[in-house]
Amino acid sequence: xxxADSAPPAPKSPEAKAPPTAFGKGFVxxxxxxxALARDIAPAALKRHELLGEPVLVGRTRAGQVxxxxxxxxxxxxxLSAGRxxxxxxxxETIECCYHGWRFRPDGVCAxxxxxxxAQAYETDRIRVRxxxxxxxxxx
Numbered sequence: 079x080x081x082a083d084s085a086p087p088a089p090k091s092p093e094a095k096a097p098p099t100a101f102g103k104g105f106v107x108x109x110x111x112x113x114a115l116a117r118d119i120a121p122a123a124l125k126r127h128e129l130l131g132e133p134v135l136v137g138r139t140r141a142g143q144v145x146x147x148x149x150x151x152x153x154x155x156x157x158l159s160a161g162r163x164x165x166x167x168x169x170x171e172t173i174e175c176c177y178h179g180w181r182f183r184p185d186g187v188c189a190x191x192x193x194x195x196x197a198q199a200y201e202t203d204r205i206r207v208r209x210x211x212x213x214x215x216x217x218x
Contacts, residue, residue, distance in 0.1 A: 145184035
């Protein structure tokens with residue numbers, strides 16, 4: 079074995095640069111991003127968008143409130159955008175998952191799990207879908 083084989087690796091030169099970041103990678107996550115025009119978000123419609131690689135459901139209640147949620151049901155990972163907006167007594171307007179019917183309020187809190195029976199005491203409001211802050215201004 080020669081001395082060169084047992085020598086520790088040479089330190090990188092100061093001129094060595096990190097490889098360039100691929101386009102679309104490395105964006106700041108804690109910032110505001112444009113997703114849709116206000117006119118494209120119809121009341122009671124559920125629209126799927128992808129923002130920084132995340133599936134996002136953008137919708138508007140019949141009352142006009144715009145909301146954004148992670149477009150994945152926490153129960154079985156079905157896209158919430160494939161569901162529908164429903165209004166049930168005591169719940170208000172909720173997004174109903176197409177798979178098992180779990181319902182979520184526009185703030186992401188679970189409002190109901192239809193398969194539960196009265197004997198099952200379960201706090202559904204402890205289940206949440208990630209919600210994102212939304213701002214509607216000047217038609218955007």
